[in-house]
Amino acid sequence: MYDVIVIGGSFAGLTAALQLGRASRSVLVIDAGLPRNRTSAGAHGVAGWDGIAPAEILGRFRDDLKAYPHLSQRGGKVTAIGGQMGAFSVTLENGEDFAAKRLILAHGVRDILPDVPGLAEGWGRQVLHCPYCHGYEVKGEPLAVFATSHMGAHQALMLRADWSDRVTLITGGMDGLDHAALELAGVQMDSRALEAAQIDESGITLSLSGGDSQRFAALFLGPRTTLAESPAAHLGCALSDGPMGPFVKVGPMAQTSIPGVFAAGDVARPMPNINFAFADGAQAGSGCHASLLFPEIVTPVEAAQ
């Protein structure tokens, strides 16, 4: 019986484990090894690690945790969870079972890219989700935004304001966009459908309906995210609706609606960012520790809040 099992051993999960390891609590981190930004050459905007490859940051972090004898890390995918606070059971894909008094969910979310050939191949390199993370590297270049929702207009306005004066919003004919305001802000509008993307080392060529193609340094888009079939979904944690998909509701100690279950990182917030994941992980680790010591002060978050 571990004190805590952390499901997901990336930025949020390892930080949560570190807090608990420093309290000499027995912790098992289980990680399927697919952090959300794994395709990026470098993670940006990360305190002390700007531009370093995600795998390198995480590798260094995993090594740091080896100093804590009560903390174990293993690979594997959690496919089933049972029990309750004080005695949870966690089952891996290969059938192995583990037990813990508390759980921390740090398994992130899954991006659902639009079904356009070529986008998946460029994801994290020439197909980007966030100006703060990767906009600086393409600033001043011709940039496209693919409107997968009305958030596309927001992204185009941001990029046009502070990253490039050559921003094209590809709308595919989406209704409800304020074309006049976007054009006034200097965003070029293209209502054709995006049919395919071809990436290469220096940019991306977009094939648009009607047979034309256009070249850009990068394409930005906001994919929908899902928690389907995740541990949070198996447990039935209460969710909130974010602009790109659902996320787990948490209280100020990172507690979820399920007693004894905590959540941190992308699984529990609408805006993905490594610094936030570190902060959330620290909160979940200390909140979970408080729950082990003083269970009466950590009450589950209300589903309706």
Ligand SMILES: Cc1cc2nc3c(=O)[nH]c(=O)nc-3n(C[C@H](O)[C@H](O)[C@H](O)COP(=O)(O)OP(=O)(O)OC[C@H]3O[C@@H](n4cnc5c(N)ncnc54)[C@H](O)[C@@H]3O)c2cc1C
């Ligand atoms: C393409 C891209 C580039 C990005 N670039 C940046 C950037 O430059 N800077 C920045 O600050 N942010 C960036 N982000 C956001 C950043 O990647 C996330 O905010 C961050 O990874 C969230 O950390 P996390 O620990 O919550 O989840 P993740 O990093 O997604 O890690 C979740 C971990 O849980 C594991 N897992 C999932 N399900 C299970 C299961 N059932 N059992 C066991 N393990 C499981 C996964 O395999 C994964 O290892 C980027 C995002 C994307 C999509």
